[in-house]
Amino acid sequence: MSAATRAALMEAMLELVIERGYEATSVSDVAELAGVAAADFDACFASKEECAIAVFDHFQADFEEKVRGAYAREPTWPDNLRAASYAIARWARENPRGMKFGTVEMMWVSEAAQARRVAGFETFLGMIEAGRAVAPDPDAIPADTAGRLMGSMAEILTRRIQGKSFDPEGFVPELMALIVGAYLGEEAGARELAIPPPPRVEQG
Amino acid sequence: MVVPTGRHGLPADIVSEHQRARIVAATIAVVGAEGYRAATVDQIVKAAKVGYVAFYELFEGKEDCFAAAFERIVSDTRAELAERVSTELPWAEQIGEGLRVLVELIVAEPERARLALVEAQGAGREAYRRYEEAMDEAVPKLAEGRALRAKGAPELSVATEEATTTGVAWILQQMLAEGESGSPTETLRAATRVALAPYLGEAAAAKVAAKLKAR
Numbered sequence: 001m002s003a004a005t006r007a008a009l010m011e012a013m014l015e016l017v018i019e020r021g022y023e024a025t026s027v028s029d030v031a032e033l034a035g036v037a038a039a040d041f042d043a044c045f046a047s048k049e050e051c052a053i054a055v056f057d058h059f060q061a062d063f064e065e066k067v068r069g070a071y072a073r074e075p076t077w078p079d080n081l082r083a084a085s086y087a088i089a090r091w092a093r094e095n096p097r098g099m100k101f102g103t104v105e106m107m108w109v110s111e112a113a114q115a116r117r118v119a120g121f122e123t124f125l126g127m128i129e130a131g132r133a134v135a136p137d138p139d140a141i142p143a144d145t146a147g148r149l150m151g152s153m154a155e156i157l158t159r160r161i162q163g164k165s166f167d168p169e170g171f172v173p174e175l176m177a178l179i180v181g182a183y184l185g186e187e188a189g190a191r192e193l194a195i196p197p198p199p200r201v202e203q204g
Numbered sequence: 205m206v207v208p209t210g211r212h213g214l215p216a217d218i219v220s221e222h223q224r225a226r227i228v229a230a231t232i233a234v235v236g237a238e239g240y241r242a243a244t245v246d247q248i249v250k251a252a253k254v255g256y257v258a259f260y261e262l263f264e265g266k267e268d269c270f271a272a273a274f275e276r277i278v279s280d281t282r283a284e285l286a287e288r289v290s291t292e293l294p295w296a297e298q299i300g301e302g303l304r305v306l307v308e309l310i311v312a313e314p315e316r317a318r319l320a321l322v323e324a325q326g327a328g329r330e331a332y333r334r335y336e337e338a339m340d341e342a343v344p345k346l347a348e349g350r351a352l353r354a355k356g357a358p359e360l361s362v363a364t365e366e367a368t369t370t371g372v373a374w375i376l377q378q379m380l381a382e383g384e385s386g387s388p389t390e391t392l393r394a395a396t397r398v399a400l401a402p403y404l405g406e407a408a409a410a411k412v413a414a415k416l417k418a419r
Contacts, residue, residue: 021329023328107325107326107332108326108328108329110241111239111241111326114326140406142394142397144375144378144394147374147378148371148374148375148398149367149371151370151371151373151374152366152367152370152371152374155366155370155373156363156366156367156370159336159366171363173361174361174362174363175361175363177359177360177361178361178363178364178367181361181402186357186358186402186405187358189358189361190358190359190360193359193361
């Protein structure tokens, strides 16, 4: 079993799940699209589910690296959260299938996959909760605010990613307004709506 | 009226209405106990005390009877809200009363709440779509709050109402997860603050919330 075979199978799984959903995708479909024998699938993955989760883990690793990197480059909150949000939008633009797979399709793979997906969102809880340290009145902010906002963001994004024409970058100010408003007040939230996106730097 | 199981001389449509109701009740119980994925038509049929033929005359399979159970719970909830929340009340009080009805329904019937709030999200594409649609029903009522804001008030995100429906759902899901150790009144007040704060400000929202108590 070679790395190339494993990669081909993961690519085929991704393609088919996006096209027809996980339920309607069979191991033999995946092997056929990858151009390998079903036995090669079995050599790489213990199950259909394991292959799907491998696809998710692969994307999640890249996604986290890019988003954390953007967050780390800004010294203060909410500038760092905003940078992370635009990094998410950019990643979604550059990896539309990965975004759809991780956000939407993983919900219907298995319970373990659902847990993985939720854990993927929760890695960013700290970036939201960092607002408490710069809030004018931290004690007035309920303890579960970050969890609730993260839950809302996940659902709001899931809904939009299912649609045909979602512009993640255009939506960042709307989401920033909600999060910043919760920690710094409604005026600070409203200011987010007017902040233009960063200039697009295309990596050559 | 409870239709006895077994053969009887009642009209076919009455029988199938009651079988449908038993299957919906059984779906709620079985999904509550096993979760959607592990639940089987076999378990549902046994719990409902109907025959397989009767089941498949009414439903195509697990997904179908789950959808019926979800729709049943949503329509019952809608009816409770319509009955118990007077539209004569000021808007903020309507929101608080509505949330009180929801919290009390969860306390009274946690299995139904779990199916509608938790299981529906993991029961497939169609179920999730229905879940989203049900949550969207609250948006117009919430959005009435926008008209109450002072002129020159800071602009609101377009996703404000969605943040409220999803945020309140999250709070209610936490309450379900906490079970016995949760506090319905605390949940109600937290949910009310979330719903009202974008339109009334934190202080006014907290004031309305503090007056609420879940039975």
